Amino acid sequence: MKPPISFGIKTAIILAISVGLALAFNATRPDRLPLVHDPDSAAQAAAQRGEISITDAALLFESGKAVFVDAREAGEYALGHIEGALSLDPILFGQEFPALREHLEGAKAIVTYCDGEFCELSHELAQQLLGMGLQDVRVLRNGWTLWRDQGLPTATGSQTTEKTPHAPQVEEAPMNASSEETPLETEPREPASEQPAPAQTEPLDQQLQPAPPKEAPADSFAPESAPLGQPLETAPQEALSPNPAPPEPEAETPSAEPAPQAPPSLDPETLGEKS
Amino acid sequence: MNAASLARGSRLALALVFLAAAPQKIMAPAEFVASVASYLILPDVLINFTALTLPWLEMIVAFLLVCRVWTGPALFLANAMLVVFLGAVVSAYVRGIDLNCGCFSSAPAASDDMVFYIVRDVIFVALGLTAAWFYRRGHDAD
Numbered sequence: 001m002k003p004p005i006s007f008g009i010k011t012a013i014i015l016a017i018s019v020g021l022a023l024a025f026n027a028t029r030p031d032r033l034p035l036v037h038d039p040d041s042a043a044q045a046a047a048q049r050g051e052i053s054i055t056d057a058a059l060l061f062e063s064g065k066a067v068f069v070d071a072r073e074a075g076e077y078a079l080g081h082i083e084g085a086l087s088l089d090p091i092l093f094g095q096e097f098p099a100l101r102e103h104l105e106g107a108k109a110i111v112t113y114c115d116g117e118f119c120e121l122s123h124e125l126a127q128q129l130l131g132m133g134l135q136d137v138r139v140l141r142n143g144w145t146l147w148r149d150q151g152l153p154t155a156t157g158s159q160t161t162e163k164t165p166h167a168p169q170v171e172e173a174p175m176n177a178s179s180e181e182t183p184l185e186t187e188p189r190e191p192a193s194e195q196p197a198p199a200q201t202e203p204l205d206q207q208l209q210p211a212p213p214k215e216a217p218a219d220s221f222a223p224e225s226a227p228l229g230q231p232l233e234t235a236p237q238e239a240l241s242p243n244p245a246p247p248e249p250e251a252e253t254p255s256a257e258p259a260p261q262a263p264p265s266l267d268p269e270t271l272g273e274k275s
Numbered sequence: 276m277n278a279a280s281l282a283r284g285s286r287l288a289l290a291l292v293f294l295a296a297a298p299q300k301i302m303a304p305a306e307f308v309a310s311v312a313s314y315l316i317l318p319d320v321l322i323n324f325t326a327l328t329l330p331w332l333e334m335i336v337a338f339l340l341v342c343r344v345w346t347g348p349a350l351f352l353a354n355a356m357l358v359v360f361l362g363a364v365v366s367a368y369v370r371g372i373d374l375n376c377g378c379f380s381s382a383p384a385a386s387d388d389m390v391f392y393i394v395r396d397v398i399f400v401a402l403g404l405t406a407a408w409f410y411r412r413g414h415d416a417d
Contacts, residue, residue, distance in 0.1 A: 007347055033323050034323060
């Protein structure tokens with residue numbers, strides 16, 4: 001007569017079988033995960049999904065080479081969005097894209113975003129944009145929350161079709177009459193007339209100093225705390241900022257100076273395929 | 276409806292909950308890793324291991340509940356998981372962590388969804404405890 005297996009042993013056996021099956025199944029997967037969470041590999045996986053870190057997105061914003069596209073519905077866009085971002089709901093892509101095509105085709109990089117870690121609207125929109133032949137489309141995961149929490153420039157108001165996307169090279173860049181730009185700056189702006197740099201925004205490192213984010217410190221833009229940018233192909237900062245903002249003494253503080261290797265490559269082939 | 280029917284119904288409903296939850300997490304472990312990490316509860320070294328093994332535990336527990344094999348330990352593990360899940364969601368809610376997708380709602384409204392998740396998990400815990408109570412009373416013995 002077999003002795004009965006105790007409750008505890010049965011529980012342990014169930015747990016052991018679960019662990020064994022999980023590890024065996026994971027080992028057979030081509031994209032198996034490491035047992036220990038590795039931030040670098042996580043960043044690499046994010047890059048392969050065509051995602052961009054908030055640090056790199058902010059640098060692209062500063063460079064003025066990227067057009068940001070809000071994938072949330074128009075009502076949420078009106079409540080608040082990245083300064084200069086276009087509104088393009090992937091559900092209404094067919095209706096809304098033609099009016100924005102000109103702006104998007106003129107951009108050297110496109111960054112889509114929505115809100116929330118698990119929001120897929122930005123990925124859907126990126127795929128649709130790639131399908132229309134646009135290149136260098138990136139996704140800023142959880143973009144709106146990250147952008148707002150970092151104290152980066154935001155705006156409110158609904159979109160009008162004639163509005164101009166964020167493009168610092170464009171002198172006036174009027175969003176629309178109902179928009180209310182809310183960059184978090186405390187220092188007076190430099191006159192924009194002779195500056196090739198962004199007319200609407202201060203350099204990123206200056207924004208971070210007077211406006212520390214609510215949850216993340218200003219030095220969170222340091223490269224070591226932005227692992228998402230590490231595995232990406234890197235290029236010098238100057239490659240992204242051919243028209244740098246006027247140098248100011250405060251901007252030279254090492255703690256807030258953007259990393260020289262932080263921006264991702266803007267190689268459209270690579271990025272297009274990754275997305 | 277007699278006690279045996281209620282016992283069987285609650286056990287199978289509990290199994291159904293886990294059967295519905297597990298496959299997607301097994302097939303997309305990277306997404307589940309991100310989900311586990313977003314709770315900001317586990318240390319980094321445990322995130323992947325937890326995300327890999329938890330769905331399989333759910334699947335096996337569901338299988339045992341359906342087959343009525345080792346029902347006692349299976350019910351214990353099911354209830355333990357549900358209580359942990361509920362605790363994690365409540366903890367995230369208290370700490371102001373938005374676990375909601377946010378795709379169709381702005382951030383201020385996200386708390387409504389968190390309340391929904393909490394209420395849903397409370398119902399699941401109640402279901403699990405009901406099944407365990409019937410089992411302990413001998414209405415649904417192996």
